[in-house]
Amino acid sequence: xxxxxxxxxxxxxxxxxxxxxxxxxxxxxxxxxxxxxxxxxxxxxxxxxxxxxxxxxxxxxxxxxxxxxxxxxxxxxxxxxxxxxxxxxxxxxxxxxxxxxxxxxxxxxxxxxxxxxxxxxxxxxxxxxxxxxxxxxxxxxxxxxxxxxxxxxxxxxxxxxxxxxxxxxxxxxxxxxxxxxxxxxxxxxxxxxxxxxxxxxxxxxxxxxxxxxxxxxxxxxxxxxxxxxxxxxxxxxxxxxxxxxxxxxxxxxxxxxxxxxxxxxxxxxxxxxxxxxxxxxxxxxxxxxxxxxxx
Amino acid sequence: xxxxxxxxxxxxxxxxxxxxxxxxxxxxxxxxxxxxxxxxxxxxxxxxxxxxxxxxxxxxxxxxxxxxxxxxxxxxxxxxxxxxxxxxxxxxxxxxxxxxxxxxxxxxxxxxxxxxxxxxxxxxxxxxxxxxxxxxxxxxxxxxxxxxxxxxxxxxxxxxxxxxxxxxxxxxxxxxxxxxxxxxxxxxxxxxxxxxxxxxxxxxxxxxxxxxxxxxxxxxxxxxxxxxxxxxxxxxxxxxxxxxxxxxxxxxxxxxxxxxxxxxxxxxxxxxxxxxxxxxxxxxxxxxxxxxxxx
Numbered sequence: 122x123x124x125x126x127x128x129x130x131x132x133x134x135x136x137x138x139x140x141x142x143x144x145x146x147x148x149x150x151x152x153x154x155x156x157x158x159x160x161x162x163x164x165x166x167x168x169x170x171x172x173x174x175x176x177x178x179x180x181x182x183x184x185x186x187x188x189x190x191x192x193x194x195x196x197x198x199x200x201x202x203x204x205x206x207x208x209x210x211x212x213x214x215x216x217x218x219x220x221x222x223x224x225x226x227x228x229x230x231x232x233x234x235x236x237x238x239x240x241x242x243x244x245x246x247x248x249x250x251x252x253x254x255x256x257x258x259x260x261x262x263x264x265x266x267x268x269x270x271x272x273x274x275x276x277x278x279x280x281x282x283x284x285x286x287x288x289x290x291x292x293x294x295x296x297x298x299x300x301x302x303x304x305x306x307x308x309x310x311x312x313x314x315x316x317x318x319x320x321x322x323x324x325x326x327x328x329x330x331x332x333x334x335x336x337x338x339x340x341x342x343x344x345x346x347x348x349x350x351x352x353x354x355x356x357x358x359x360x361x362x363x364x365x366x367x368x369x370x371x372x373x374x375x376x377x378x379x380x381x382x383x384x385x386x387x388x389x390x391x392x393x394x395x396x397x398x399x400x401x402x403x404x405x406x407x408x409x410x411x412x413x414x415x416x
Numbered sequence: 417x418x419x420x421x422x423x424x425x426x427x428x429x430x431x432x433x434x435x436x437x438x439x440x441x442x443x444x445x446x447x448x449x450x451x452x453x454x455x456x457x458x459x460x461x462x463x464x465x466x467x468x469x470x471x472x473x474x475x476x477x478x479x480x481x482x483x484x485x486x487x488x489x490x491x492x493x494x495x496x497x498x499x500x501x502x503x504x505x506x507x508x509x510x511x512x513x514x515x516x517x518x519x520x521x522x523x524x525x526x527x528x529x530x531x532x533x534x535x536x537x538x539x540x541x542x543x544x545x546x547x548x549x550x551x552x553x554x555x556x557x558x559x560x561x562x563x564x565x566x567x568x569x570x571x572x573x574x575x576x577x578x579x580x581x582x583x584x585x586x587x588x589x590x591x592x593x594x595x596x597x598x599x600x601x602x603x604x605x606x607x608x609x610x611x612x613x614x615x616x617x618x619x620x621x622x623x624x625x626x627x628x629x630x631x632x633x634x635x636x637x638x639x640x641x642x643x644x645x646x647x648x649x650x651x652x653x654x655x656x657x658x659x660x661x662x663x664x665x666x667x668x669x670x671x672x673x674x675x676x677x678x679x680x681x682x683x684x685x686x687x688x689x690x691x692x693x694x695x696x697x698x699x700x701x702x703x704x705x706x707x708x709x710x711x
Contacts, residue, residue: 152566153597156575160567206532210507212526231507232578235530239502239537240567246541247562256551263558267542271447272455272535280451283527301446 135170138195142248153364159229159237164202166220171339172197174407176314177309179328182394182401184197185318189254193262193317196248197310200270203241204279206234213283214365218358254317261316269309278302282367290368298368299340300333308335327393334390335408341383342411344369348376354415387412419701430465433490437543454524454532459497461515465525466634467492469702470602471609475624477689477696480613484549487559491543492605495565498536499574501529508578509660513653549612556611563663564604573597579660585663593663594635595628602631624686629685630703636678637706639664643671649710682707 143161145397146152173194173241180190209216209224210231214228226234249259249266268274278301311332315325346355347362348371362369370379394401429560438456441447468489475485504519506528511519544554544561563569570607573596580589606627610620641650642657643666657664665674685703689696 147566149568151572153567153572153575153579154562155579156567183497204536205529210530212530233575235502235505235507236571236575239498239533240571242534242537243562243566243571246558247566250555250558250562256555259555260545260551263541263545267538267545271538272441272451273444273447276446276531276538277446277451280448280528280531284448284450298423 122402122406124403124410127403127406131174132170134191134354135173135198136165136167138191139164139198142195142199142244142307146414155229155233156237156240156286159225163206163219163225163237164199164241164288166222168201168220169199170197170198172201172307172310175332175335175404176310176317177401178407179311179314179332179403181314182397182404183315183318183320183328184400185314190314190317192248192252193254193313194219194310196245197266197306197313198240198247199248200266201306203245204239204270206238206241206277208279208312210234211408213279216358216361218352221352232278243343258317258319262313265309265313265316268304269291273302274301274305274309278305287366288368290373294374295368295370295373296337299337302387303340303343304333307339308332311335324397327396330393331390331404331408334386334393334413337410338383338386338390338408341370341379341386342414344371345376345379345383346415350415384412417697417701419698420703422698422701423469426469427465428491429486430468430493431460433486434459434493437490437494437539437562450528451522451532451535452676454520454528455536457523458501458514458520458532459494459536460481461517463493463496463515465493467496467602467605470627470699471605471612471631472625473696473698473702474606474609474627475613476609477692477699478610478613478619479695480609484547485609485612487543487547488549488608489605491540492539492561492601492608494536494540494543495561496601498533498540498568499565501533501536503574505529508574509656510654511656513647538642553612553614560604560611561609564600564607569596569600569604570598573600580663582661583663584667587668590663590665590668591632594632594665598635598638599628599631602634603627604628619692622691625688626685626699626703629681629688630706631676633681633685633706636665636674636681637709640664640671640674640678641710645710679707 143164146157146160176194176197177190205219206225208214209219210226217227225237242372246263249262253261278298282298282302308329311328315328344362347359350359370382387408391405394404438459441452441455471489471492472485500514501520503509505521512522520532541558544557547554573593577593577597603624606623610623639657639659642654645654647654665677682703686700689699
């Protein structure tokens, strides 16, 4: 299989759904124009859509075949986008550049940015609740998602990350940050794909393991790219982790050891889904690609 | 019926649920202590719990009898609390006092306050998804809630409110702000109670009308109290609307006319549920009480 073709195809489907969503928002008289603009600005900034892609690839790996996965997968991008908007705020990471463009609050102001994030988070659940799938399945998805992105997941990770800025984290604290800030959401995206495909518990467990490893690897590699990448490649200010004394794998383990850790995690993720057939090929290729990615 | 006894009883049930929820958070190892503290601080600050109470009263008015309404009703308080935390931020309303205590960001810092709000919003949906009720009913509740609190609801109202600060709003803009900032959520809380009770569409429509009128009245009366109340009574800085050149009913219509409008809305709300039996007595009493409330 050609991963690039696969990614492009899925990204196009996701972008199509997101475009229809933001188009609907703009036509919705009850939604203020400034709010739909602020939401669309960040949502349509052309990210990698990696969480939706993971969700779809896991869905397919577990035997799912319907288009119903699309809105569920796309809703994950609303949540990811809300978290970026809030994380970039002056009171948080205070970033000016995201995906090669000024951050949301630099364009729309802080109040609109906070509210655009709130609205995206809220609407993510609204989109899922509107999917034509068995309601008990959607309820499982929502439970999974709130666990992955709530106080014991992504939000918790973000808080510890900010609180330890400028302090030297212990290794277990760094692991907590990375697992929660990024890992649990990616793992959650993969589990949600499996749930939507009605995966057996054996398959769900294997995909969970895959998600755990690949999710952590993703953040370790992000740390590495903040040092080795350029703003043109990554679409964001690089070197900002060092400038802000962020706790990262390179800062704690060094660059070489961090790369080894990432490689080990990717190998573990591949081992977890060894028993899957060729429908898991995209998941395997994505994992391998992680080690080569530049953004 | 004695409204005071009714309110106290329901508030106690809601507070009991919320206490169990925050207790669970504190024990949850994956949730950072600072985050659960920030969430609990605002959630347990002892509000009126009026949205949950509306939800329960509508549930009962429509014939609901089970305890399953409690978590659903309590989840509304998580959303209300998140909106207060975010609204109080320096970039938003910049308030120092809420429910007679320093606002969340004054105690925990802005980053923790933003994240505590995000976590409460996320967990609200997690609580609903965990309720033992027919999944299709819970999906309807989530759809209703995202509509009431998303970009075309509460968040939209808050944005327009902030954007028009210092400018003189047109009457239709003020109506938009009040209907969306407060009205749709209260209407939504009432509709959610009706949905959980499996109300007939006739009953749902009547309760929707009641909710629309009483929800708008609630915000008009809030405006009035900001002028006529004291900080001791209302638990927040009074006179702040004038200080911040907020658009309010008194600022556009004058105090006397605003009181008349509120009274008219309350009468309309009572008319909407005229056909209901004695199980709607709490809804009627709450509506009448609105006109007398001091906080």
